[in-house]
Amino acid sequence: MSSRFRDAPTAAGPGRTGLLLVNLGTPDAPTPAAVRRYLGEFLSDRRVVELPPLLWQLLLRLVILPVRGGRSAANYRKIWLREGSPLLVYTARLAGELQHALPELIVRPAMRYGTPSIPAVLREMQAAGMTRLLVLPLYPQYSASTTASVFDAVAAELKTWRRVPALRLVADYHLDTGWLDALEARVRAHWDLHGRAAHLLLSFHGIPQRFERAGDPYPRQCEAGARALAQRLGLADADWTLTYQSRFGREPWLEPATDRVLDTLAQSGIDTVDVICPGFAVDCLETLEEIAMQNDEAFRTAGGHALRYIGALNESAGHVAALAGIARRHLQGWPA
Numbered sequence: 581m582s583s584r585f586r587d588a589p590t591a592a593g594p595g596r597t598g599l600l601l602v603n604l605g606t607p608d609a610p611t612p613a614a615v616r617r618y619l620g621e622f623l624s625d626r627r628v629v630e631l632p633p634l635l636w637q638l639l640l641r642l643v644i645l646p647v648r649g650g651r652s653a654a655n656y657r658k659i660w661l662r663e664g665s666p667l668l669v670y671t672a673r674l675a676g677e678l679q680h681a682l683p684e685l686i687v688r689p690a691m692r693y694g695t696p697s698i699p700a701v702l703r704e705m706q707a708a709g710m711t712r713l714l715v716l717p718l719y720p721q722y723s724a725s726t727t728a729s730v731f732d733a734v735a736a737e738l739k740t741w742r743r744v745p746a747l748r749l750v751a752d753y754h755l756d757t758g759w760l761d762a763l764e765a766r767v768r769a770h771w772d773l774h775g776r777a778a779h780l781l782l783s784f785h786g787i788p789q790r791f792e793r794a795g796d797p798y799p800r801q802c803e804a805g806a807r808a809l810a811q812r813l814g815l816a817d818a819d820w821t822l823t824y825q826s827r828f829g830r831e832p833w834l835e836p837a838t839d840r841v842l843d844t845l846a847q848s849g850i851d852t853v854d855v856i857c858p859g860f861a862v863d864c865l866e867t868l869e870e871i872a873m874q875n876d877e878a879f880r881t882a883g884g885h886a887l888r889y890i891g892a893l894n895e896s897a898g899h900v901a902a903l904a905g906i907a908r909r910h911l912q913g914w915p916a
């Protein structure tokens with residue numbers, strides 16, 4: 581009789597510990613068809629869009645994907661690397677560096693939407709002898725739309741296994757000392773090279789205000805992390821602003837919006853702004869295109885002189901050290 585559960589490899593000994601780094605996901609190519617495929621999967625996740633599913637699917641398939649596919653593909657083409665989409669390329673490099681830092685673990689990158697998928701990567705880790713699993717979503721701040729969605733996908737795959745691994749999840753790391761050290765060093769290195777701009781913007785991806793009212797801790801975690809970073813940098817309240825970017829759809833999202841604050845700053849005579857996006861572990865469409873291209877152009881059109889985007893932590897040594905520290909702490913009590 582065939583089993584409804586995935587066979588466990590017959591391994592002797594205690595098995596190995598896996599570290600799964602999960603990021604959002606990205607299209608496989610900067611083409612309208614690949615973008616529609618990716619956005620179709622992403623925006624069908626009910627953790628991301630909490631609307632009546634039938635109505636939403638009609639709107640998504642008939643209006644949003646046809647319109648957005650081409651426009652978004654053109655934006656991806658502006659930032660595409662020889663090796664692929666920045667989000668995937670930098671996440672894979674980061675996982676490679678973490679594997680060097682933590683040679684005793686099986687470290688793998690996966691994407692919540694698109695490829696390499698969470699099920700495919702988990703199966704490969706199982707084949708390599710994994711019996712304990714630490715899931716590290718690359719989202720410093722917890723949101724149901726990101727962190728919980730990673731949990732859903734991991735749980736859905738493990739539900740089909742005969743022998744499930746011992747399991748832990750890093751729910752957030754928004755006040756982790758090592759992570760704040762890495763961000764602080766990133767800003768200071770930028771200042772050493774370019775001098776300080778008149779203002780520092782800390783721009784985070786937004787979510788609908790409805791999610792916050794329902795108890796999502798995301799905005800509080802963004803605020804606490806931003807304040808901790810500003811304090812470490814010795815900034816007065818008037819010298820920095822927390823904003824939210826990447827608004828989608830018509831309902832109200834978290835405020836203040838990055839583009840509107842940039843407009844106000846330009847009009848009030850602030851000519852240079854440094855922008856850092858601490859919620860994005862690696863650079864992607866939302867930082868490289870939306871901030872460093874679109875918002876830069878809008879800022880200069882509104883009278884500003886220069887928007888200087890401070891790149892994400894990506895595969896930097898400080899980022900690797902921070903994530904290795906977070907992993908080690910969460911692995912305590914498991915066999916080395």
Ligand SMILES: C=CC1=C(C)c2cc3[nH]c(cc4nc(cc5[nH]c(cc1n2)c(C)c5CCC(=O)O)C(CCC(=O)O)=C4C)c(C)c3C=C
Nearest residue numbers: 604605606607628652667723725726785787828864865866
């Ligand atoms: C529809 C609602 C959306 C919610 C809620 C949302 C939350 C959210 N997203 C990120 C991180 C990323 N989002 C990215 C792109 C992106 N996000 C949405 C929508 C929601 N995000 C859309 C429609 C898009 C695509 C934009 C486009 O095609 O123009 C990305 C970049 C992906 C890439 O390939 O580079 C990231 C990363 C977080 C952290 C978050 C909640 C806190």
Ligand SMILES: [Fe+2]
Nearest residue numbers: 604785826866
């Ligand atoms: Fe998003």
Ligand SMILES: [Fe+2]
Nearest residue numbers: 826865866870
């Ligand atoms: Fe965007």
